Amino acid sequence: RKEVEQDPGPFNVPEGATVAFNCTYSNSASQSFFWYRQDCRKEPKLLMSVYSSGNEDGRFTAQLNRASQYISLLIRDSKLSDSATYLCVVSQDSSASKIIFGSGTRLSIRP
Amino acid sequence: EPEVTQTPSHQVTQMGQEVILRCVPISNHLYFYWYRQILGQKVEFLVSFYNNEISEKSEIFDDQFSVERPDGSNFTLKIRSTKLEDSAMYFCASSADRGSNEKLFFGSGTQLSVL
Numbered sequence: 001r002k003e004v005e006q007d008p009g010p011f012n013v014p015e016g017a018t019v020a021f022n023c024t025y026s027n028s029a030s031q032s033f034f035w036y037r038q039d040c041r042k043e044p045k046l047l048m049s050v051y052s053s054g055n056e057d058g059r060f061t062a063q064l065n066r067a068s069q070y071i072s073l074l075i076r077d078s079k080l081s082d083s084a085t086y087l088c089v090v091s092q093d094s095s096a097s098k099i100i101f102g103s104g105t106r107l108s109i110r111p
Numbered sequence: 112e113p114e115v116t117q118t119p120s121h122q123v124t125q126m127g128q129e130v131i132l133r134c135v136p137i138s139n140h141l142y143f144y145w146y147r148q149i150l151g152q153k154v155e156f157l158v159s160f161y162n163n164e165i166s167e168k169s170e171i172f173d174d175q176f177s178v179e180r181p182d183g184s185n186f187t188l189k190i191r192s193t194k195l196e197d198s199a200m201y202f203c204a205s206s207a208d209r210g211s212n213e214k215l216f217f218g219s220g221t222q223l224s225v226l
Contacts, residue, residue, distance in 0.1 A: 038154075046215065046216070089215075099144070
């Protein structure tokens with residue numbers, strides 16, 4: 001089983017739609033969870049951290065389910081500028097020395 | 112806003128040559144990382160560095176690779192004898208904290224092409 005697994009997509013949705021991505025991780029000792037976005041041939045940029053209680057930042061909502069070892073990201077009212085690859089990122093252990101990226105889910109928003 | 116800077120943005124080298132990729136992490140950060148991304152593939156962890164020593168390294172980070180913080184501001188990745196398969200985008204990252212609060216800030220990367 002991959003350490004961090006994501007549906008590669010692409011997800012192709014119309015502007016204004018709601019879209020959700022899931023990510024699963026294999027190491028139950030994982031401590032910290034994040035969503036990053038990456039535009040083509042650019043560096044990853046932090047979108048949001050994922051907390052056990054769930055958290056929301058504007059149109060973006062992240063959830064963590066430790067029992068099932070998955071993380072989700074929900075984007076409401078999607079904009080053209082949301083088109084990117086969304087990376088699920090997991091810190092592997094309590095030392096936080098090894099932070100692992102999923103392969104990413106490609107999202108394309110059409111007008 | 113403080114940022115991680117990487118130089119050069121592009122590096123072309125011949126197979127077997129040594130390359131040094133340079134990074135200047137955010138000034139008050141304590142944890143430093145190198146990642147690489149082969150075109151079309153995922154971002155792969157190479158190495159993490161704290162308190163002037165390697166904290167963790169992946170299977171990719173073999174004896175060909177080394178890291179150094181030579182002067183308190185730069186953080187370098189050296190590849191001793193480059194192979195064709197080392198061609199990738201190399202990202203440096205830094206973070207202020209570890210544990211549940213760490214967030215990685217990435218530089219814009221060095222595109223390494225080995226011919």
